[in-house]
Amino acid sequence: MELATIRTAGGTCAAVRSADRWLPLGAPHLSALLAAGDWRTTAEAALAGTSPGAGVAGDAEGVPVGEAELALPLPAPAKVICCGLNYADHITEMGRDLPEHPTLFAKFADTLTGPTDEIAVPPAAQGELDWEAELAVVVGAELRSAGEEEARAGIAGYMLANDISVRDWQKRTLQWLQGKAWDATTPLGPVLVTADSIDPEAGIGITCEVNGDRRQNGNTKTLVFSAAALVAYVSQFTVLRPGDVILTGTPGGVGMGMQPPQYLSHGDTVVVEAEGLGRLANTIRFSTAH
Amino acid sequence: MELATIRTAGGTCAAVRSADRWLPLGAPHLSALLAAGDWRTTAEAALAGTSPGAGVAGDAEGVPVGEAELALPLPAPAKVICCGLNYADHITEMGRDLPEHPTLFAKFADTLTGPTDEIAVPPAAQGELDWEAELAVVVGAELRSAGEEEARAGIAGYMLANDISVRDWQKRTLQWLQGKAWDATTPLGPVLVTADSIDPEAGIGITCEVNGDRRQNGNTKTLVFSAAALVAYVSQFTVLRPGDVILTGTPGGVGMGMQPPQYLSHGDTVVVEAEGLGRLANTIRFSTAH
Numbered sequence: 001m002e003l004a005t006i007r008t009a010g011g012t013c014a015a016v017r018s019a020d021r022w023l024p025l026g027a028p029h030l031s032a033l034l035a036a037g038d039w040r041t042t043a044e045a046a047l048a049g050t051s052p053g054a055g056v057a058g059d060a061e062g063v064p065v066g067e068a069e070l071a072l073p074l075p076a077p078a079k080v081i082c083c084g085l086n087y088a089d090h091i092t093e094m095g096r097d098l099p100e101h102p103t104l105f106a107k108f109a110d111t112l113t114g115p116t117d118e119i120a121v122p123p124a125a126q127g128e129l130d131w132e133a134e135l136a137v138v139v140g141a142e143l144r145s146a147g148e149e150e151a152r153a154g155i156a157g158y159m160l161a162n163d164i165s166v167r168d169w170q171k172r173t174l175q176w177l178q179g180k181a182w183d184a185t186t187p188l189g190p191v192l193v194t195a196d197s198i199d200p201e202a203g204i205g206i207t208c209e210v211n212g213d214r215r216q217n218g219n220t221k222t223l224v225f226s227a228a229a230l231v232a233y234v235s236q237f238t239v240l241r242p243g244d245v246i247l248t249g250t251p252g253g254v255g256m257g258m259q260p261p262q263y264l265s266h267g268d269t270v271v272v273e274a275e276g277l278g279r280l281a282n283t284i285r286f287s288t289a290h
Numbered sequence: 291m292e293l294a295t296i297r298t299a300g301g302t303c304a305a306v307r308s309a310d311r312w313l314p315l316g317a318p319h320l321s322a323l324l325a326a327g328d329w330r331t332t333a334e335a336a337l338a339g340t341s342p343g344a345g346v347a348g349d350a351e352g353v354p355v356g357e358a359e360l361a362l363p364l365p366a367p368a369k370v371i372c373c374g375l376n377y378a379d380h381i382t383e384m385g386r387d388l389p390e391h392p393t394l395f396a397k398f399a400d401t402l403t404g405p406t407d408e409i410a411v412p413p414a415a416q417g418e419l420d421w422e423a424e425l426a427v428v429v430g431a432e433l434r435s436a437g438e439e440e441a442r443a444g445i446a447g448y449m450l451a452n453d454i455s456v457r458d459w460q461k462r463t464l465q466w467l468q469g470k471a472w473d474a475t476t477p478l479g480p481v482l483v484t485a486d487s488i489d490p491e492a493g494i495g496i497t498c499e500v501n502g503d504r505r506q507n508g509n510t511k512t513l514v515f516s517a518a519a520l521v522a523y524v525s526q527f528t529v530l531r532p533g534d535v536i537l538t539g540t541p542g543g544v545g546m547g548m549q550p551p552q553y554l555s556h557g558d559t560v561v562v563e564a565e566g567l568g569r570l571a572n573t574i575r576f577s578t579a580h
Binding site: 102103106122178 | 368369371374389390391392393394395396398399400401412414415435456459462463464465466467468471472473526527528529
């Protein structure tokens with residue numbers, strides 16, 4: 001099953017994909033749909049044509065996939081928690097030991113932006129702007145101190161993220177937040193592919209291209225901490241709720257690691273892609289405004 | 291002016307202090323009051339007896355200060371951003387140099403708890419539980435890329451926080467989040483003292499006592515980064531809105547810095563106090579439940 005937040009004349013709405021159409025689900029976006037608790041039932045009813053809105057002409061027909069504009073699927077997560085240093089191939093190629101515990105930091109809902117949105121970068125962040133293709137996990141149940149099996153069952157599904165990072169700010173102090181939480185710099189989406197349709201532990205190839213040049217090429221089967229392991233770990237210290245997002249880290253090939261380092265410039269287009277999860281394509285715009 | 295969230299029969303309500311009474315303000319808590327935008331006008335109207343609720347008997351009279359139970363004043367901040375290493379003496383005891391930039395990390399709304407609430411600590415967090423008395427800054431206006439003067443004018447006021455930290459989890463990786471964001475472990479309050487009533491740059495003495503033994507004794511005039519400087523700095527990368535909270539760091543005297551280190555145990559009471567800001571008094575309860 002694929003869920004999305006699509007743009008409408010009046011704003012946005014949550015939708016489920018039925019073959020070549022997006023069917024509306026009576027919520028303004030996926031954050032609201034997931035928070036309501038019965039998102040799976042709602043989506044299945046829409047697919048079966050038995051939802052309350054199904055009789056309304058136009059509404060039930062939905063929007064053709066080719067015409068739909070996909071917005072930021074989850075505009076209002078209460079928690080966006082990110083894992084660093086999580087791809088074994090990258091860690092071992094750097095000569096480091098595999099970590100015993102996941103390295104975690106936070107972003108805000110304000111940090112997120114849509115799958116094809118332009119990324120406006122103020123002057124202070126234009127120096128060392130880097131890409132990080134990632135698998136994003138979307139929580140689908142309330143989880144407290146969950147074991148790995150409970151955590152796995154509590155995952156709503158997966159999407160892509162580009163953890164765009166401002167390296168000079170990230171390196172200013174020991175804590176990465178100020179390099180990781182610039183407003184509207186982390187593309188997320190394009191859709192939520194539910195966990196029954198895709199399995200990152202079996203392996204999902206994730207790539208990142210800048211202006212068509214391949215920069216990253218990783219596979220989720222080499223994650224040190226799997227999606228379920230991360231969800232379980234985080235739930236030891238803080239409750240996770242439907243709509244919360246966990247970013248699972250990036251494979252090798254970021255700009256900071258190149259010789260010499262390469263960073264994003266005005267006009268660059270970054271594409272993050274994965275089989276079964278679609279693509280994020282975002283163009284960088286250096287703004288003069290702060 | 292002093293604002294608080296007080297417990298009522300039906301839940302909580304935002305209130306303003308008028309001499310020996312808390313007057314209700316028609317919002318369930320200070321997060322809602324501040325988000326509504328006209329919090330100052332609302333509070334001033336209540337104090338002047340001209341608020342819409344003033345004609346309602348009982349309501350207008352409010353609750354005697356001695357009878358009021360103070361709840362977590364801000365239960366729903368979208369952003370809780372914390373500064374580490376901001377008092378020269380604490381920086382020294384942690385073995386670090388004076389910083390050029392503030393070290394920032396995040397907590398969640400779920401991390402917060404009330405000014406006299408018991409702190410339930412699950413088994414995994416009972417090993418190295420530490421105290422950190424702090425001045426908390428409450429944002430009162432929407433701020434983007436603010437200069438220091440605009441930031442200062444956008445501060446609603448101040449309260450106290452105890453940035454209770456799980457040191458072994460904090461030290462597991464480079465990023466502190468997992469030691470700083472255990473649910474319901476950061477007491478905040480007891481009241482919001484508005485910025486026209488108190489000035490941390492002029493100096494506010496802040497102390498922490500564990501079971502009556504003085505552990506910390508700092509003064510906000512020795513902050514490396516002032517409240518206004520921190521607000522201005524954060525607003526460079528993410529918008530701040532009314533009700534967001536910034537913790538300004540802790541002075542020397544934490545348990546981890548003692549020889550040998552000392553940590554909190556079941557039954558300990560931690561008191562954070564400051565002239566003009568009141569006190570937080572929280573008892574530690576080691577729970578068997580996860």
